[in-house]
Amino acid sequence: MTLATQNLMMPAIIERAEEPSSDLDLVKAAAAGDHAAFEQLYYLHNRRVYSLCLRMLGNPNQAEDLTQEVFFQLFRKIGSFRGDSAFTTWLHRLTVNQVLMHFRKRGVRLEHTSEEGDFTNVTETPLGSTRRVSLVDRLALEKAISELPPGYRTVFLLHDVEGYEHEEISTLLKVSVGTSKSQLHKARMRLRELLRTQH
Amino acid sequence: MNCTDCHEMISDYVDGMLDLGEQTKIERHLANCEPCRAVRDDLLQIVHFSGQLVMHAPPNPADLWQRIQTQIVAEQPRTATAQLKNWWQRLHSRDFNFSIPQVAAVAAALILVAVISLAVFKKSTDAPPIAGQGNGKEVPLGYNETSPEFQELEQRIRELKATVEQRKASWGSDLQSSFERSMVYVDQSLDESRQEYKNNPADEACRELLRNAYREKVRVLQGFANF
Amino acid sequence: MLLAVVGWCASSATAAVKFDKTYSPQGRARLSVANINGSITVTAWNRKTIAVSAVNESSAPISERVIGDSISLEVRKTIPPGKADFQIFAPADTAISLKNYMGRIEVRGFRNDVSIKSYDSDVRLIDLRIPSIDVNVTAGDIFFDGELTGDGPYTLQTLKGDVDVTLPASNSFQLSTRALSEKINLGDFMSSLTGTSKFPKGISGTHLRGGPRLNLITFNGRIQLHKK
Numbered sequence: 271m272t273l274a275t276q277n278l279m280m281p282a283i284i285e286r287a288e289e290p291s292s293d294l295d296l297v298k299a300a301a302a303g304d305h306a307a308f309e310q311l312y313y314l315h316n317r318r319v320y321s322l323c324l325r326m327l328g329n330p331n332q333a334e335d336l337t338q339e340v341f342f343q344l345f346r347k348i349g350s351f352r353g354d355s356a357f358t359t360w361l362h363r364l365t366v367n368q369v370l371m372h373f374r375k376r377g378v379r380l381e382h383t384s385e386e387g388d389f390t391n392v393t394e395t396p397l398g399s400t401r402r403v404s405l406v407d408r409l410a411l412e413k414a415i416s417e418l419p420p421g422y423r424t425v426f427l428l429h430d431v432e433g434y435e436h437e438e439i440s441t442l443l444k445v446s447v448g449t450s451k452s453q454l455h456k457a458r459m460r461l462r463e464l465l466r467t468q469h
Numbered sequence: 470m471n472c473t474d475c476h477e478m479i480s481d482y483v484d485g486m487l488d489l490g491e492q493t494k495i496e497r498h499l500a501n502c503e504p505c506r507a508v509r510d511d512l513l514q515i516v517h518f519s520g521q522l523v524m525h526a527p528p529n530p531a532d533l534w535q536r537i538q539t540q541i542v543a544e545q546p547r548t549a550t551a552q553l554k555n556w557w558q559r560l561h562s563r564d565f566n567f568s569i570p571q572v573a574a575v576a577a578a579l580i581l582v583a584v585i586s587l588a589v590f591k592k593s594t595d596a597p598p599i600a601g602q603g604n605g606k607e608v609p610l611g612y613n614e615t616s617p618e619f620q621e622l623e624q625r626i627r628e629l630k631a632t633v634e635q636r637k638a639s640w641g642s643d644l645q646s647s648f649e650r651s652m653v654y655v656d657q658s659l660d661e662s663r664q665e666y667k668n669n670p671a672d673e674a675c676r677e678l679l680r681n682a683y684r685e686k687v688r689v690l691q692g693f694a695n696f
Numbered sequence: 697m698l699l700a701v702v703g704w705c706a707s708s709a710t711a712a713v714k715f716d717k718t719y720s721p722q723g724r725a726r727l728s729v730a731n732i733n734g735s736i737t738v739t740a741w742n743r744k745t746i747a748v749s750a751v752n753e754s755s756a757p758i759s760e761r762v763i764g765d766s767i768s769l770e771v772r773k774t775i776p777p778g779k780a781d782f783q784i785f786a787p788a789d790t791a792i793s794l795k796n797y798m799g800r801i802e803v804r805g806f807r808n809d810v811s812i813k814s815y816d817s818d819v820r821l822i823d824l825r826i827p828s829i830d831v832n833v834t835a836g837d838i839f840f841d842g843e844l845t846g847d848g849p850y851t852l853q854t855l856k857g858d859v860d861v862t863l864p865a866s867n868s869f870q871l872s873t874r875a876l877s878e879k880i881n882l883g884d885f886m887s888s889l890t891g892t893s894k895f896p897k898g899i900s901g902t903h904l905r906g907g908p909r910l911n912l913i914t915f916n917g918r919i920q921l922h923k924k
Contacts, residue, residue: 312534321524331881331918334527341537342544411518430519455480462511528881535896536878641776643733647798651815651834654856658915661876665897674874674898681874681913685855689815689834692797696773 293357301349308348312341318358319365325427326369328416336372340365366428366442378420414464422457429454470498475505483512622683629690636696644696651689658682715750715758715780721765724808727786730770730795732756732777740788740805752780807845818857828908833857837917841924844869848908855915862922868904872911879918 293314299307319340324333343364351360415423415431424443428434429450434442436450443450475498481487482495499506527533637645662679669675719725725746729736734752746767750758756778761768771780777797786792791808794801798816805823811830812819818836821829827846831838837857844850844867852859863869863885871889873880878896882889889901912919 309534312537313530316530316533317524317526320527321522324525325522330528331879331920334533334879337527338533338536338540342540345537345541408518408522411515412522426519430516431522433520451481451486455477458480458512458515459476459508461515462508465511465515532878539878539896639775644777644797647816654835654916658855658876662915665876669895669897672895672897673893674895678874678876678897678913678915681853682855682915685832685834685853688813688832692815696777 294353297348297351297353297357300345301351308345311344315358315361316341319361322362322365322427322432323369325412325415325431326424327372328423332372336365336368340368343368362432363442369424370442373420373424410465411461414461417464418457418460422453422460425450425453426457426461430458470494472498472502472505475499475502476508479505479508479512483509483516618680619683622687625687626683626690629687629694632694633690636694640696644693648689648693651693655682655686655689659686713752715748715752717748717760719746719748719762719767720744721746721767721787721790723765725786725790726766726793727784727790728766728768728793728795729782729784730768731780731782731799732771732773732797733799734771734780734782734796735800735802736782736784736794736796737800737802738782738784738786738792738794738804738806739802740790740807741785742788743785744787746784746786746790748782748784750780750782752778756780843867844908844910846908849911850908851911851913853911853913854917856917857914858917858920859912859914860918860920860922861910861912862924865923866904868907869910870900870902870906870908872898872900872909873919873921874898874911874913875917875919876915877917881918882921884923885921 293311296307296311296314300311316337320333320337323336323340324330327333327336340361344361347364351357415426418426425439428439428442429436436447436454439445439450440447445453475495478487478491478495482492487495499509633648637648640648659679659682662675662682666672666675666679721744727738727746729738733756748769750769752758752771756774757772758780759770759772761770769782771778781799786806788805788807790806791810792803792806793811794803794813796812796814796817798814800820801812801814801817802820802822803810803812803824804821807825809828810821810824810826813830813832814836815834816836817833819831819833819838821831821838821840821842824840824842825845826842828848829840829850829852831852831854833854835856836854837860838852838854839860840852841862843864848869850869852861865884865888871882871885873882874897876897880899882899885903889899889903892899892901912921
């Protein structure tokens, strides 16, 4: 394995919330009708839910609406959480499912079959050392992500931002693992194009 | 390996998903191909930074929490909304530190109320919501479904409806659909604002919304009655 | 015999008809258009005339009434209602009053009062620097991008739809927002609002020196304010 891929294996995740071990306690209390516990869960996790919705939908208002729906569904389903996975994983899945339902309701098709612009010009002239400035900064990346078509964006967010594996993505989106991989690749190449034109 | 083949595999390579044989092939190609190395490096950066994206917060988490609570309360059967809302609000205003007996008592009470309200709801699904049916002390102040202003509007609405019913048959489907749609939105708005105002009689915004909903119903009926 | 001839003329007018008229008001004009089914687009231009063109299918007779500088056009109510799409150009100081039942409405570039009443219409109001506005639709989004230049009031109401307003940071107004859905986003105006009163279903407050009333109302939809 090269150094490059080793670097990749553990990307530094610096701004994710720590999962308090009391999550499970809060969930149990909320399931028993403790309103304050449910409110605490909301304040602990609303950013994670909102972020995912915002990136997947690209629209702050829709993201808020969907966040509201996710917590409402959480309220309804909290009794069914068994503790066999981390609560955040469970909540995450709930969020992804709500977003996918939202896409389905709006007839947003996730399989983007257009081949246009998928690959860069393979015979591009190397730009030499002047181009070795960082291609990416966070703002530029966020902007570029928002410009991806919904299908590419969904797979990219799930894999590269949220850390799902292709097998999980294929189950969630009901596509083959091959499709998930190819969509991811197309998303990354499209992002690369978008980021290059921003420079 | 040529650049096209390399491009097809580069994502999997960057994710460490290739077997040793394929990996070697790609690395041999990359050693001699500057453009493909540029692609690899760019993808590495993209993946690296994607894992570091910050979380965004909703613009107003407290407002959003309010809306969630409202949605939760609204889910409960109508005739018991006032009761459950009381419970919910009283729970909400308490200190964070619940003792287990308190939690248990509240939980038991919630379950009891839910069971009762479900039974009541099943019996009286057609009964209109009754004002002030809290626990006797909770009669909403200022709410008056029979205020002269609203009575007058109701009367006007009845008259206009009669006229519209007479004329509707001859309109044709486009206009009929437009009218039906408008009436659905108007009635929905009126019902919801009436309910909200009943639950929040001190809320100026609720009263105004109810008034506007009534007026809008009159306006729609007037417009179509003139047809 | 005459009656039969007249009857025959009327019934043969069923093809798409183009209505093309130009009016020359002497001073500031008032333009009223009452449509039933179709779009209305009114755009300001720097000529002194008012040019109206309408394509109306299936015999939607348009009657006109001109009294001094006041021009009224009305699509007559027929059963079934005819479809007419209006394209109008008028001087920027024309006062505009539009009525419709269903169809998109767009008003662009004016400097005088605007009134719009419809049932099923999306309304787009662009580059309006106006002394007052009154928009009332049952279903449809209302989009406003302009400036408040007079005493108001400025009222935008829809039952089902969003109210999206963009104003310069320098505009003073007395804000009242009401949303049954509780979805009110005042954007950057929130921080410069004083004397606010907040209910779940409404936010009111004073922006800068207050003054003209800005009333934004929706039931099933969002209110959004943007600073420009």
